[in-house]
Amino acid sequence: MFDFLIHGFDVALTPLNLGLAFLGALLGTLFGALPGIGPINGIAILMPLAYTLGLPAESALILLAGVYTGAEYGGRMSSILLNVPGDAGAVMTTLDGHPLAKKGLAGPALGLSAVSSFVGATIAIIGLTLFAPMLAEVAVMFGPAEFFALMVFAFSSMAVMMGKDPIKTGIGAVLGVMIAMIGVDSGTGVMRYTFGMAELYDGIDFVVMIIGLFAISEILLMLEHANRSDASDEIPPVGRVMVSLKEVLSCKWAMIRSGIIGFIVGVLPGTGASVAGAVTYTTEKRISDKDNTFGTGNMRGLAAPEAGNNASAAGSFVPMLTLGIPGSGTTAVLLGALMLYNITPGPMLFTERPEVAGGLIASLYIGNIVLLALNLPLAGLFAKVLTIPRWVLVPAIAILAFVGVYQLHSDLMAIYLMLVIGIFGYLLRKLGFSLAPVILGYVLGGLMEDNLRRALSISGGDMGILWQSGISIGLWIAAVLLLVLPWLLPKLLPRKSLASA
Amino acid sequence: MRLAADRVLGIALIGLAAFAAFKATQFQVTFSYEPVGPKAFPILLSVVLTALSLVLIFRPGEDGEWPDxxxxxxxxxxxxxxxxxxxxxxxxxxxxxxxxxxxxxxxxxxxxxxxxxxxxxxxxxxxxxxxxxxxxxxxxxxxxxxxxx
Structure with a gap:
């Protein structure tokens, strides 16, 4: 049963892939540490380069997955030192991390968060190894109708779990799906929404889409932040980075609990590190905050969200590798990267392309150890990254975005399109949208339509096929429950929830 | 009704949905081996987008901070x-x-x-x-x- 993992280690331990895992971990930590550049931006910027280098699919995936997990490690740096989350997953880390730094415990806080990141990620990677092949075996039974139901479930779980505003999450996802409609319809050859522009016949290129949506809009947002007065750029002294064993042990249950919860949140399609951070922090606060010190620099309050968000990063690979449904915005980008290589992740991935699935999982084990080894001794050095001024950072992002998009087809049209998408992304973010649903919708939209049409072709147009099997009925019920319960529950038990609050 | 950013957005999105649905009805399908065809899914999306935008218009959120x-x-x-x-x-x-x-x-x-x-x-x-x-x-x-x- 674990043949794929043994084979995977053969793949991951080749010098090239080992080097790439190391490089990815290093770059990822740097990207994560830089405020504003989260895992998605890092991957968006590196993906075209990995593609140009002619790396084989599994090597490119190992590099990009290294960036992803590395960024989750790096995100904590600016959370702790500057009280500015380096990425969305590290928001909760600021709550206890920054107070610790203010007390002069920046170094131990960095050390402890590195250890809890490691523990959380390890739990989740083991979970991934155990459950992914099992889920893949179930998923083999999925037909088009089940996949369609699964995607509906993914979107509803996303709407409920992601962000404050489910309506805006929904709109973002629909907009993403609509963007995916642009181009030639594969079933009939009909041009859809191309407006006669030859550049749009193949649809909006994936790289153009994510670089525009994330990198360009980030440049615009950074300009706004630079002009805000409350931005403090002063870094407290880091001091000793090592944590004592006693401090780590005092948090061991917080880490283990949060690792498991984080993994489960990560596996749920559509919910990523930010949800995991929030859920684990509030859970840990409820369980172990007896003297009300959470939020004032409690070590457990730092360990919990860090273990949680790293666990969810690894957990979100489960649905992506086995079902082809990304568990988070970042895995949606990784899924798109795989599609560039003409690999559609899904239940067959473990049997047809074991080197991709196994190699990736094995490289996660290796990358996780590399990350701990890098982050404990070098935390002080990584912290220096935070002092890179914006006037260096922004032009660098612009250069990487332009070259990344230009080298796709040596085509200026793609660059203009990228800028337009960037403005669109900026406006969405200003209007309170999260971009992850947009990118999930964009990646899943085409698959969703394909599966719906395939299912209805099989049944000759009879809608009944969509809820014929037990699996699809279960998924439909789960989707409806997810959408209805958060609205219904408070109405059913208003007194109780008030009393316990 | 108060003029909120979300309301303007909602109206713009309904416009977009109407445009997308209209364009979808114009697709020229010469042959099709399947019952659904290329029109249905975009039209379905337009309907969903319209419904969500209506919620936004009737229950707009905070305006957020816009640059000076x-x-x-x-x-x-x-x-x-x-x-x-x-x-x-x-x-x-x-x-x-x-x-x-x-x-x-x-x-x-x-x-x-x-x-x-x-x-x-x-x-x-x-x-x-x-x-x-x-x-x-x-x-x-x-x-x-x-x-x-």
């Missing part, structure tokens, strides 16, 4: 720099346009002239050699002025 005039002008300037970078990218070549783009972006992000000039020279040259020699990407050499075709 000064920042808005700077945002426009950054966009103009990026547009200029794109327009001149192949015409003046990678080195010259990157130098100019980095210089103006660094200035817009409040670097002093010497710092901005230094960053522009180093980043233009450094990235050029990294991309061409290190990664084997071919970058535009520049058709040079006044060849604006």
């Amino acid at each position: 005039k000064f920042v808005a002008l700077k945002l426009a300037a950054v966009l103009l720099v990026l547009l200029g970078y794109a327009l001149l990218f192949t015409r003046l070549g990678y080195l010259v346009t990157t130098f100019l783009a980095v210089l103006s972006l660094a200035r817009l992000f409040e670097a002093s002239w010497p710092k901005a000039l230094l960053a522009a020279v180093l980043m233009a040259l450094g990235s050029y050699y990294l991309f061409t020699l290190g990664l084997g990407i071919s970058l535009p050499g520049g058709q040079w002025l006044p060849d604006f075709n």
Whole structure:
């Protein structure tokens, strides 16, 4: 049963892939540490380069997955030192991390968060190894109708779990799906929404889409932040980075609990590190905050969200590798990267392309150890990254975005399109949208339509096929429950929830 | 009804949905082997988008913080720099346009002239050699002025 993992280690331990895992971990930590550049931006910027280098699919995936997990490690740096989350997953880390730094415990806080990141990620990677092949075996039974139901479930779980505003999450996802409609319809050859522009016949290129949506809009947002007065750029002294064993042990249950919860949140399609951070922090606060010190620099309050968000990063690979449904915005980008290589992740991935699935999982084990080894001794050095001024950072992002998009087809049209998408992304973010649903919708939209049409072709147009099997009925019920319960529950038990609050 | 950003957005989105649905009805399908065809899914999406936008119009959220005039002008300037970078990218070549783009972006992000000039020279040259020699990407050499075709 674990043949794929043994084979995977053969793949991951080749010098090239080992080097790439190391490089990815290093770059990822740097990207994560830089405020504003989260895992998605890092991957968006590196993906075209990995593609140009002619790396084989599994090597490119190992590099990009290294960036992803590395960024989750790096995100904590600016959370702790500057009280500015380096990425969305590290928001909760600021709550206890920054107070610790203010007390002069920046170094131990960095050390402890590195250890809890490691523990959380390890739990989740083991979970991934155990459950992914099992889920893949179930998923083999999925037909088009089940996949369609699964995607509906993914979107509803996303709407409920992601962000404050489910309506805006929904709109973002629909907009993403609509963007995916642009181009030639594969079933009939009909041009859809191309407006006669030859550049749009193949649809909006994936790289153009994510670089525009994330990198360009980030440049615009950074300009706004630079002009805000409350931005403090002063870094407290880091001091000793090592944590004592006693401090780590005092948090061991917080880490283990949060690792498991984080993994489960990560596996749920559509919910990523930010949800995991929030859920684990509030859970840990409820369980172990007896003297009300959470939020004032409690070590457990730092360990919990860090273990949680790293666990969810690894957990979100489960649905992506086995079902082809990304568990988070970042895995949606990784899924798109795989599609560039003409690999559609899904239940067959473990049997047809074991080197991709196994190699990736094995490289996660290796990358996780590399990350701990890098982050404990070098935390002080990584912290220096935070002092890179914006006037260096922004032009660098612009250069990487332009070259990344230009080298796709040596085509200026793609660059203009990228800028337009960037403005669109900026406006969405200003209007309170999260971009992850947009990118999930964009990646899943085409698959969703394909599966719906395939299912209805099989049944000759009879809608009944969509809820014929037990699996699809279960998924439909789960989707409806997810959408209805958060609205219904408070109405059913208003007194109780008030009393316990 | 109060004029909120979300309401304007909702109305714009309904317009978009109507446009998308209208375009979908215009698709010319010459042959089809399947019962659904290319029209149904976009129309379904338009319906969902309209429904969600209606909720937004009737229950708008907070307006959020929008940039003041000064920042808005700077945002426009950054966009103009990026547009200029794109327009001149192949015409003046990678080195010259990157130098100019980095210089103006660094200035817009409040670097002093010497710092901005230094960053522009180093980043233009450094990235050029990294991309061409290190990664084997071919970058535009520049058709040079006044060849604006």
